Amino acid sequence: MISKLTMAVTCSAAILALGAASTTALAKDADSVMSPYIGYEITIDESEQEGHVPTGGKLTLIYDSEDDVYRACTRSSSKQKSPWQEDWRTPCGVALNLVKGNRYCSMSDVKAGNAEVLSTCHRLRSRDVAMHPSTVKGGLELHDVMVFLLQPEGKSPRGGIAMLLDSPARVTHNGIIHGVPD
Amino acid sequence: MHRIWCCIAVAGVLTTSGMAADRPALCGSIGDFAAAGARTPAEVAEYLQSLGANERFDLRKACARWAALDDPHGQRQRAAYDDLIPAPRFILFPSADTPIVTLVAQLERDRLVRAVAQFRSFVAVEYSVPLTAAALLERLATPRISYFEPDCDGPDFVTTSAAPALTGGALPAASRCWQRSARASFPNDPCTDELWGHTYIGWDPGVAAKSLPRLVAVLDSGIDMHHEDLAGSLWVDDKARVGRQLTLQLPCASSVGCYPHGTQMAGTIAGRMNNGVGVVGVAPHSKLMPVVISRVEHGNLVRLSMIASAIETAGTNGANIINISAKWPVDSRAIREAVVKATGADVPQRLLVTGYTSSFAWDESLHETYPSRYRCLPGVIAAVPGDARGEDLGHAKAAHAAATDSRLRAPGVDIVVTTTHNQDGSYALAQAAGASSASAYLAGAAALTWGTAPLDRCSASQIKNILFCRSKRTEASPYPWVHVEFLRELSTLGAGASCADAIAALGCGP
Numbered sequence: 172m173i174s175k176l177t178m179a180v181t182c183s184a185a186i187l188a189l190g191a192a193s194t195t196a197l198a199k200d201a202d203s204v205m206s207p208y209i210g211y212e213i214t215i216d217e218s219e220q221e222g223h224v225p226t227g228g229k230l231t232l233i234y235d236s237e238d239d240v241y242r243a244c245t246r247s248s249s250k251q252k253s254p255w256q257e258d259w260r261t262p263c264g265v266a267l268n269l270v271k272g273n274r275y276c277s278m279s280d281v282k283a284g285n286a287e288v289l290s291t292c293h294r295l296r297s298r299d300v301a302m303h304p305s306t307v308k309g310g311l312e313l314h315d316v317m318v319f320l321l322q323p324e325g326k327s328p329r330g331g332i333a334m335l336l337d338s339p340a341r342v343t344h345n346g347i348i349h350g351v352p353d
Numbered sequence: 354m355h356r357i358w359c360c361i362a363v364a365g366v367l368t369t370s371g372m373a374a375d376r377p378a379l380c381g382s383i384g385d386f387a388a389a390g391a392r393t394p395a396e397v398a399e400y401l402q403s404l405g406a407n408e409r410f411d412l413r414k415a416c417a418r419w420a421a422l423d424d425p426h427g428q429r430q431r432a433a434y435d436d437l438i439p440a441p442r443f444i445l446f447p448s449a450d451t452p453i454v455t456l457v458a459q460l461e462r463d464r465l466v467r468a469v470a471q472f473r474s475f476v477a478v479e480y481s482v483p484l485t486a487a488a489l490l491e492r493l494a495t496p497r498i499s500y501f502e503p504d505c506d507g508p509d510f511v512t513t514s515a516a517p518a519l520t521g522g523a524l525p526a527a528s529r530c531w532q533r534s535a536r537a538s539f540p541n542d543p544c545t546d547e548l549w550g551h552t553y554i555g556w557d558p559g560v561a562a563k564s565l566p567r568l569v570a571v572l573d574s575g576i577d578m579h580h581e582d583l584a585g586s587l588w589v590d591d592k593a594r595v596g597r598q599l600t601l602q603l604p605c606a607s608s609v610g611c612y613p614h615g616t617q618m619a620g621t622i623a624g625r626m627n628n629g630v631g632v633v634g635v636a637p638h639s640k641l642m643p644v645v646i647s648r649v650e651h652g653n654l655v656r657l658s659m660i661a662s663a664i665e666t667a668g669t670n671g672a673n674i675i676n677i678s679a680k681w682p683v684d685s686r687a688i689r690e691a692v693v694k695a696t697g698a699d700v701p702q703r704l705l706v707t708g709y710t711s712s713f714a715w716d717e718s719l720h721e722t723y724p725s726r727y728r729c730l731p732g733v734i735a736a737v738p739g740d741a742r743g744e745d746l747g748h749a750k751a752a753h754a755a756a757t758d759s760r761l762r763a764p765g766v767d768i769v770v771t772t773t774h775n776q777d778g779s780y781a782l783a784q785a786a787g788a789s790s791a792s793a794y795l796a797g798a799a800a801l802t803w804g805t806a807p808l809d810r811c812s813a814s815q816i817k818n819i820l821f822c823r824s825k826r827t828e829a830s831p832y833p834w835v836h837v838e839f840l841r842e843l844s845t846l847g848a849g850a851s852c853a854d855a856i857a858a859l860g861c862g863p
Contacts, residue, residue, distance in 0.1 A: 270717055279740045279766050282740075282765075282766045282767065282786035282787065283738040283739060283740060283765045283766050283786060283787060283788075283791075284710075284738060284765070284786070284787040284788060285709070285711075285737060285738050285739070285765075285788070286710070286711035286712060286713065286719055287711060287719065290713070290717075290719055296713075296717075298715055310437055315713075317713070338680075338710075338712050339711070339712065339713055340680060340708070340710035340711055340712060340722065340787070340788055341738070341765075341786060341787025341788060341789065347786075
């Protein structure tokens, strides 16, 4: 698995966790809109879906050129409120497809949850991510994961993410998961 | 061999040609379910046709197919479906010559039926075991049943929540207004300054203080009847405290048994004003009718039959406005007919307010969900969630928009709301966002407008037209903002003014 990962930046903890001593320095195939987001560790600083994505958890997005997907590589931290589970626990086990819009989202866009607006935003998506044990014994509970790439703030080259589960239209009580670059 | 048998059998009993259950000409086909001759949604018929006679019917697959959520490349999803096939549930419509009680009696004699619930025009049936396609068709494709549809629920059919945990969204430290004492000014509710949405929609406490009560049904997870900022706001019909009505209408007995969502919407619509506590609702004198459609013990999942019956309950109990901060992906006949009956097909008797919601299909295409799509009906309005901070609505002119599109923008970001459990104050507040909040804001604005004399003499359609006429348009969005500042203008009218007088004064005449 390691050999097929082409990393944009090599020093993330997730990569170290995988034992990748050296990788290609730059991912020539990674889309340029992903530049502010891949290879940097992102900390989940707020999760309204604690059972699915833990506050304090860390993840790094990397580009898998062989499968042309972006992988979320997670790492536990001492400040994490709950453990990563299911697919999150598998090293780089969550594969996401890039859906290009024409801009980066703002956090306000994500909070409003208007799919018409969000459809114009760059995002990563997977339809079938297991994030916590199924309530049905032996079952598999899959979620639709949408990772919106937030406009980098100020002069920072790095951008945060906002994650929604199962629907871009927010009629839920809560549901936003927010991550900031370290 | 079995598959061939099944397809022949299904083709013979399920007419699907001309089915227009979920097509663009939605309103043109209102009431056409029977006329179209279809026995079930086309997608469900196709799913049934794909099964062999001895293959088991999978409710989740049928619902996913119906909702166009079935990912043709989703092998893992299909594998997940195979883990456990649930016992099927259906909504059944009796044929014209079959009394509904006869259908119920027939179902109750079936030993494989676990539960039957009778509603005004349909029956909800739940079987006790998974059924094969043949066994299912033997039961459903009978002359006594004119139409059947799966009684879906599940994450893709989520209404008020996908998150069963009873956790409230924390307020940013800077806006912990519940820790403050009452304001010195009117209204004295300590969180008034945090309600940016009120300011942007031109809400005036003086107008709100004089407004008349309207009855707003909140179809949601219930309302915490013990919340200090909602005390005295709840309407409960004592006559309804029997049977299933009790189940539907019972407000949350305590914050422990109540998922927060409904309580949040309630505060935005009709939180008490000038009580020195929490927030103030947009229509603070209105009454709230809690109608429970999602429950903690059901994982907050809602069945289509529950939504349909809840709409009926709100209508029969005289709600002026029905707020549904919820969504689902299919055009259920049971729900559509309930909406038409509750709002009135041509001349609306009451308003149904909901959030404008769409979902991404597996191929990233956008699909507007329900009840938002019913906005083509004259009694339905959809609120587009927005963040107006940064826009100058105060100086924007009235849009004089026609109500034909039925979408208005309303505050949907960083809304301070009442909730069900305390944080670190004596009463509970949280922060909400999204189409739910926008819907609640619009429902409150409609209630305030309808409750401001002489607009209390107007019909539902007149109120809807006024809301659009006096909305405000900005460059930022194609949808005009709901705006109620115009209500001040009505104070110059005499006590005997009619609705027509008010419409003329507001410049909203034909």
